[in-house]
């Protein structure tokens with residue numbers, strides 16, 4: 073744990089809103105017109121463990137008040153990145169900056185307790201022999217007692233647990249312990265909070281509630297955060313931006329919509345959300361897939377191209393619409409698998425080529441296995457096109 077007394081300006085909810093709105097801008101200017109540093113920046117940072125590279129020339133800038141969700145396969149370097157920021161590891165090369173200070177690299181080294189970086193782990197890691205109040209005070213050494221009490225009250229209100237101040241951790245549920253861990257990390261008013269899979273030990277329904285409380289508390293205090301998660305939905309719903317990591321680098325950093333709707337690569341397309349890949353053929357107008365026209369441009373080599381089809385992009389109908397002469401290609405397909413997910417039903421259909429694609433249907437639609445359906449791209453949606461392992465930029 074790195075928390076230590078860190079005293080900063082009192083943030084207000086209004087500040088948080090302003091900061092949050094501004095958080096999407098790459099580099100803001102302050103009142104004097106000067107460029108403002110990101111709250112956190114890693115510049116060409118590398119770290120290996122012996123012969124194992126964990127983080128490779130990684131660049132990342134997180135703006136003040138922004139929440140970045142980091143996602144990627146096991147072993148891609150997410151925890152190492154957090155440990156480098158927290159000061160639990162030293163980079164082999166590159167620079168780590170928190171606010172306007174270099175905390176590692178370029179000859180600098182600021183120890184963890186002086187970095188103004190808070191940590192929240194998967195295991196809540198509260199001190200079992202200390203009350204909730206004293207757990208939170210632990211990171212406030214050097215702060216006057218009256219101010220400590222005020223901060224304890226404030227952070228407990230933020231996480232909706234003011235009544236637990238005199239309880240011991242074993243008198244709290246798992247979700248409550250996790251919210252106290254967050255409160256403890258916020259009390260010293262850190263510049264950045266790092267959350268390493270903080271909700272993964274909680275069951276599904278509790279997870280959603282604790283997640284909402286956590287995001288609300290981060291927003292209310294305008295705290296900059298990196299959240300490591302294995303959960304795509306969590307990344308999409310929590311992150312202002314999502315960093316998709318692979319083999320020690322951030323392969324794509326973008327808003328949830330950018331990462332989901334315009335993945336830069338085959339890896340991101342298949343890692344963030346379900347995706348099926350279909351080959352395309354060229355005709356005089358552009359590229360056609362089995363589900364319809366993909367692109368009107370003709371400067372792409374169809375032999376190397378594939379269309380990325382997400383289940384929400386695939387329409388299924390029982391009969392051809394009356395205006396079937398509209399030039400839209402549709403494939404006759406057979407329903408092969410039906411999975412009921414509650415609000416939606418996932419249909420897997422086999423196309424004439426033998427390939428399968430998946431389609432989300434509203435919960436009221438359940439075509440029995442074996443039904444002949446017509447599959448096409450949902451009108452108005454433009455699926456991504458892969459050429460080799462990379463997607464082509466989609467015109468807005």
Ligand SMILES: Nc1ncnc2c1ncn2[C@@H]1O[C@H](COP(=O)(O)OP(=O)(O)OP(=O)(O)O)[C@@H](O)[C@H]1O
Pocket residue numbers: 121124125126144145146147148149150151152153
């Ligand atoms: N202390 C260590 N000693 C040796 N190798 C390590 C150490 N910590 C991590 N590694 C290796 O560094 C690479 C990155 O590990 P890291 O824990 O950062 O990945 P991760 O993305 O957080 O994985 P997970 O999602 O499984 O937690 C992996 O190959 C891992 O085996």
